[in-house]
C-alpha cells in the first residue's frame with residue numbers, strides 16, 4: 001500500500017518497534033511484524049499484531065514497571 005504519511009513510499013513487510021506511553025509508564029515493543037514504508041520508515045501494524053501489542057502492554061502495566069522493553073511474542 002502507499003504510505004499515508006509521506007504519500008510517495010510503498011510499504012514492505014518488515015519489523016518495527018512500537019512505543020506506547022500510558023500515564024507514567026513507557027512501553028517499547030521490539031521486533032513487531034509490520035508493513036514498513038520504504039521511503040519514510042512509518043510502520044503499519046495489522047489487527048492481529050495490534051491486539052497482541054495491547055495484550056503485552058496490559059501485562060507489563062500490571063507488573064508496575066515504569067519502563068518496559070519487551071520483545072513481541074506472536075499470539
Ligand SMILES: [Zn+2]
Pocket residue numbers: 003004005006007008009037038039040041042
Ligand atoms: Zn512513508
